[in-house]
Amino acid sequence: MKRTRTYVVLGVAFLLNSSLFVSNGWAIERDVLSFVTRKDRGRSIQLINTQGEFLQTLMVEGPIAHFTWSPDGRSIAYSSNRNGDPDIYVMDVKTDTHRRLTFDDGRDWWPSWSPNGKWIAFASNRAGEIDLYRMDANGENVKRLTNQGDCKEPAWSPDSQRIAFISKSALFVMTAEGKGVRRLADTFSTGCAWSPDGKEIAFVPRGDAVGGKALFSINRDGKNMRQLTQLYKGLVAIFEPTWSPSGKWIAYLLVQPPEKLLEGQVVLAEEFFANSVICIANTADRGGGEPIEATRRLVASLKWAPEGFLSVSPSAEKQTTLWSKLKQSEKYSKTKK
Amino acid sequence: MKKNIRSKISGFLTSEEGRVSTKAPLALGVATGSVLLAQAMVPSPAQAEIVWDFSNVTCLWNWQCDDDAGEVCAFWDFTHQPGPTIEVHSACIIPPDD
Numbered sequence: 001m002k003r004t005r006t007y008v009v010l011g012v013a014f015l016l017n018s019s020l021f022v023s024n025g026w027a028i029e030r031d032v033l034s035f036v037t038r039k040d041r042g043r044s045i046q047l048i049n050t051q052g053e054f055l056q057t058l059m060v061e062g063p064i065a066h067f068t069w070s071p072d073g074r075s076i077a078y079s080s081n082r083n084g085d086p087d088i089y090v091m092d093v094k095t096d097t098h099r100r101l102t103f104d105d106g107r108d109w110w111p112s113w114s115p116n117g118k119w120i121a122f123a124s125n126r127a128g129e130i131d132l133y134r135m136d137a138n139g140e141n142v143k144r145l146t147n148q149g150d151c152k153e154p155a156w157s158p159d160s161q162r163i164a165f166i167s168k169s170a171l172f173v174m175t176a177e178g179k180g181v182r183r184l185a186d187t188f189s190t191g192c193a194w195s196p197d198g199k200e201i202a203f204v205p206r207g208d209a210v211g212g213k214a215l216f217s218i219n220r221d222g223k224n225m226r227q228l229t230q231l232y233k234g235l236v237a238i239f240e241p242t243w244s245p246s247g248k249w250i251a252y253l254l255v256q257p258p259e260k261l262l263e264g265q266v267v268l269a270e271e272f273f274a275n276s277v278i279c280i281a282n283t284a285d286r287g288g289g290e291p292i293e294a295t296r297r298l299v300a301s302l303k304w305a306p307e308g309f310l311s312v313s314p315s316a317e318k319q320t321t322l323w324s325k326l327k328q329s330e331k332y333s334k335t336k337k
Numbered sequence: 338m339k340k341n342i343r344s345k346i347s348g349f350l351t352s353e354e355g356r357v358s359t360k361a362p363l364a365l366g367v368a369t370g371s372v373l374l375a376q377a378m379v380p381s382p383a384q385a386e387i388v389w390d391f392s393n394v395t396c397l398w399n400w401q402c403d404d405d406a407g408e409v410c411a412f413w414d415f416t417h418q419p420g421p422t423i424e425v426h427s428a429c430i431i432p433p434d435d
Contacts (some may be wrong), residue, residue: 011428042400066402081404109401168390188391208422237389239397261414262423268432269399269410300398 030145032241032305033251036064037298038166039077045076047305049164050280060171062093066301068120070137073308077101077111077120088122088139093309101139110153113137116160119176123152132165134176145178149214151193158198162220166192171203173220185220188212191240195247195283202228202241202250212237215281229281230289234250235259239276240302243283251280253302254291278302387423394427402429 033051036042043062047055060078064091065086067078076091088111095196104110106126113120121134129149135142151167164173166189174181184204189282193202200217205225210216214231217236218224228250232238239253256275261267277291340381393415401407408429 063400065398079400084405086400188389189394189397192390206390206392209386209424212391233386236388237391247386257412257425259345261412261425264414267412268429269412270399272412273398 009134015130016335019119024100032309033068033280033302034058034067035278035295035298036062036067036300038273038300039298046298048292048295049310050292051259052292054294058093059096066110067303068112069113069303069306069309071117071306072306073117073176073306075113075308079109079111079122081107088120088135090137090139099139101135103144110126112154112163114156114160115158118160120297121154121156121163123154123290130166131162132178134163134178143178145174146181148181152189155192155194157194157202157220160197163195163264164192164201166203169206171201171218173201178279182222184220185225191242193241193243193250195243196245200224200226202243204238204241214238215241215250217283219228227286228283229279230286232289235262242303244304246306248282249280249288250282251278251302251304252282253277253299254279274302341376387421389424392424394425396427396429407431 002237020205030175032047032055034045034047035266037046038042041062042064043060044276045060045064047058047200049055053274056282060076061082062080063082065081066080069076076094078089078091079086079259080089083100086107086109087100088096088108089100100139102122104124104126106124108124108126111120111122111277111299118137119134120137121132122134123130129148130151131147132145132151132154133142133269144281145163146165148166148167151165152308152321153166155164157163161176163176164171164172166172166187169186169188171184171187172181173184185203187203188206190204195202195217198220200219202215202217204212204254205214205216210231213236214227217226229238229252232254233334234258235284236238236254239255241250241252244249253276259271259272261272276299277293277296279289281287281289338347396402396410399409402410408431410427411430411432412425413426413428416422
């Protein structure tokens, strides 16, 4: 009887320890965001925790436009115009090797890696209008998915069965084969992101009440719009939502265009996005949303880093440093609560 | 080369995008008078809580433009009348010489 009790105690201790290990480790995905930096003209990807501590820099043969992580965290696909027209490239994070995937004369943007690892969706004007395409992760078997033009910012559902995208100021969803295109809501070309459970899609709605100033989600059937963030006041706008793997958090770029835009002046993109900063909100209660000041004026394109990245971090030394900083930041966030 | 750029700017100004952007004459080096008019027309953020309409934004970042041709993405306020909605337009343009 006593031996049984000992085993039970040991078992419970083991389970507790396992969950602690998970909660203390990389699985706290909200701790790590990745973004293309503006300061070196898009030639590096920065990893930061939610306190704004810079954890690691991945140098790339940029300039990079948009980027997407492979689900295992081993690779990054990105769009770059370093050889002329923008094309899609893949970087092996561990070996720092780069491979070009698209070679057409058109421009290829917004790569999005399917969660099952098989495909990369992207936008291209290779046939004239900007439409969405899909290719195998090695660049083969390119398939055109849309024919309506002005299609951008593809985002895969977690089960890799559907793709959400922006076209003509509206949010659409379709199957991975480009079938069943369905219009869900009015939006802008400011990005969209699936919730990890595949039920909702985050986007920035159009409209007199909230245009550009709050993130909402909508079910993939077009029902149940839900406000995810606070409604910001003042001269700010939301871009590039990215949903954390746990579903608890959503990060986005809060942009404050210069006032001279309202004074009738033309503002170049550099200046339009100059005063932008990453914010993170709790999707359950719209809490948070405060800016991570360390990222102000730095961010061009934003994604959560996948949980698998730590295991392929480029060097043991960097890995140790990264691990250590993550542990520190976790302690910090616990004491903050 | 300079002639080509000037010709392209001229083309831009006479295009639909260019015509609307002449509401933003300062950056294009034209007269400043209409800027004052635009300032008078647009309510300040303090006067009314503004919302954005980015429906007519055709580019957001410079990488969406033709870098080889020297194009960059430019934004302007296209709002026609005082009101809480700021209608922003954007297009790839070749910036004028300084």
